[in-house]
Amino acid sequence: MSARAPWLIVGSDGLLGRALCARLRAGGRDVIATSRRPGTGAPFLELGRGVEGWRPPRPARVAHLLSAQASLELCRRDPAGTRLVNVEAVCALAESLRRQGCFVVLPSTNLVFDGTRAFARPQDPPRPATEYGRQKAEAERRLLAPGGGAAVVRLGKVLAPGLALWKSWIEALRRGEVIRPFRDMVMAPVTAALAAEVLERVAEAGRAGVFQFCASRDVTYAEAALRLARRLGADPRLVEPVSAQAAGWRDAVAAHATMDCSRLREEFGVSPPDPEQAVDALVEL
Ligand SMILES: NC(=O)c1ccc[n+]([C@@H]2O[C@H](COP(=O)([O-])OP(=O)(O)OC[C@H]3O[C@@H](n4cnc5c(N)ncnc54)[C@H](OP(=O)(O)O)[C@@H]3O)[C@@H](O)[C@H]2O)c1
Numbered sequence: 001m002s003a004r005a006p007w008l009i010v011g012s013d014g015l016l017g018r019a020l021c022a023r024l025r026a027g028g029r030d031v032i033a034t035s036r037r038p039g040t041g042a043p044f045l046e047l048g049r050g051v052e053g054w055r056p057p058r059p060a061r062v063a064h065l066l067s068a069q070a071s072l073e074l075c076r077r078d079p080a081g082t083r084l085v086n087v088e089a090v091c092a093l094a095e096s097l098r099r100q101g102c103f104v105v106l107p108s109t110n111l112v113f114d115g116t117r118a119f120a121r122p123q124d125p126p127r128p129a130t131e132y133g134r135q136k137a138e139a140e141r142r143l144l145a146p147g148g149g150a151a152v153v154r155l156g157k158v159l160a161p162g163l164a165l166w167k168s169w170i171e172a173l174r175r176g177e178v179i180r181p182f183r184d185m186v187m188a189p190v191t192a193a194l195a196a197e198v199l200e201r202v203a204e205a206g207r208a209g210v211f212q213f214c215a216s217r218d219v220t221y222a223e224a225a226l227r228l229a230r231r232l233g234a235d236p237r238l239v240e241p242v243s244a245q246a247a248g249w250r251d252a253v254a255a256h257a258t259m260d261c262s263r264l265r266e267e268f269g270v271s272p273p274d275p276e277q278a279v280d281a282l283v284e285l
Contacts (some may be wrong), residue, residue, distance in 0.1 A: 001061045001101050006030040007203065008060035008102065010045060010093065011067030013037060015160055016107060019192035020064060020199055027200075032056050036067075047089035054096065062203045063102040065090055072111075072252055075132035086135040091142045094150060104143065104150040105203045107195075110188065110214060112137040112154065115254020118218070122154075122210040122263065130251045144210065151202050156214025156257055159278040160192035166282050169225060173234040181225035183241035185249065188214035188257040189224070189278035201268050212259035215275035224279045231283045 007024060011017045012033030024031050034045035034056075043057055047067050056063075068090070069075060069082040094104045111133035112126040126137040143150040159166065169179045190213060198213045219227075222241035229236050245253050264270045 001059065003061070004030065005061035006032045006056075006058055008056050008063040008097070009033040010063060010065050011035075012042065013040075014066055014068075014070070015158060015163065015192055016195060016199075017066045019160060019196040020066070023193070023196040023200060032058065032060060034067075047085045047093065051089050051093040051096065054093065055100065059100060060097070060102050062105065062206075063094075063097045064105045064107070064199060064203065065094060066107060070132070072130050072132045075135060076130065076251070079131045079135075082131070083135055083138075086132075087138045087142075090139050094143050094148075098149060103203060103206050104148075105199060106139060106143055106150060106152050107199065108136045108140050108152050108154045109133065110154060110156050110212075110257050110259050112140060113259070115186070115256045118256040119258050119260045120212075120256075121260045122212055129254065140210075144208075149208050151208050152210050153199055153202055154210065154212045154214075154259060155190065155195050155198075156259065157187035157189040157278075158192050158195050159189045159282055161282055163282075166228070169228060170232065170282065173229050173232050173238055176235070176238065178238050178240050179225060180240050180242045181221040182244035182247070182249070183220050183222040184253050185221050185244040186218040186254065186257045187221065187224070187275070188216075188218055188259070188272075189275050190215055190273060191278045191281045193281075194273060194278075198264065198268075198270060201270070205267070207267065211263055212261050213264055213270070214257065214259050214261065214272060215278065216258075216272040217275060218255075218257055219275040219279075224275070227276055227279045228282065231280055
């Protein structure tokens with residue numbers, strides 16, 4: 001297929017989809033971006049309605065499969081329904097697009113690991129502790145099976161301005177109100193812009209297998225919120241850490257979110273950023 005053939009972005013309205021489309025279009029790439037929202041004018045693709053036989057309007061060289069039910073809570077409450085999208089539909093679409101000549105890239109997550117050890121390696125056996133993590137691990141396993149030829153890019157928590165939780169915290173801090181972030185839930189966050197850059201580079205290189213990208217160390221939500229308060233010039237005493245465990249988030253409480261990112265460093269010269277960078281970007285942008 002020609003090097004100028006378009007790139008397909010499945011699920012362009014989400015957090016990562018918006019960042020990736022913006023980056024690719026700014027770089028002059030020909031992008032086909034699907035949506036399940038009416039009236040957008042974008043090619044329609046709803047994964048819940050069957051994807052067999054679906055073809056992009058023009059043959060694509062690369063396909064980023066970003067459509068997902070990415071809520072931990074929704075996956076926990078509706079494992080069967082979310083599995084149909086996150087595993088069955090995603091894998092069927094990946095196989096169909098592969099047959100059409102696409103190089104398929106699937107963003108995945110550090111939650112394929114249970115977080116008991118820091119800097120989980122790509123080759124460590126997945127040990128998800130959440131239903132969302134189990135679904136992503138299953139989709140990974142199928143796409144990485146011999147003959148699959150896909151790239152799986154495991155990302156740490158992706159942050160971007162406008163995210164509901166962070167937006168509500170920023171607004172509360174600006175009003176001088178207390179916020180209660182978890183002191184026992186960690187993340188290794190990266191900005192959506194950096195995650196999009198990594199997705200582009202992996203796809204451009206057409207290299208299959210597992211890539212991992214996250215911040216250089218863990219931070220708790222409470223530490224991140226404190227950083228946010230300082231960046232906003234708000235009183236740090238407005239940040240009142242609470243326990244996620246006590247709030248019922250037992251599955252999602254883990255000691256670590258970091259992953260070993262050496263493949264990206266060695267093959268693309270991309271190093272894990274400090275976690276503060278992703279938090280600061282929430283305010284700076
Ligand atoms: N955000 C993170 O921290 C993070 C970290 C690691 C990996 N990832 C992975 O990155 C990918 C994108 O995540 P995100 O954060 O951008 O998620 P998001 O903001 O929730 O966006 C998900 C997208 O999928 C679409 N979608 C959901 N169900 C669909 C269906 N049945 N058919 C078609 N489209 C559907 C949504 O459409 P609507 O907008 O119309 O609802 C939305 O555009 C996911 O695979 C996720 O697992 C995300």
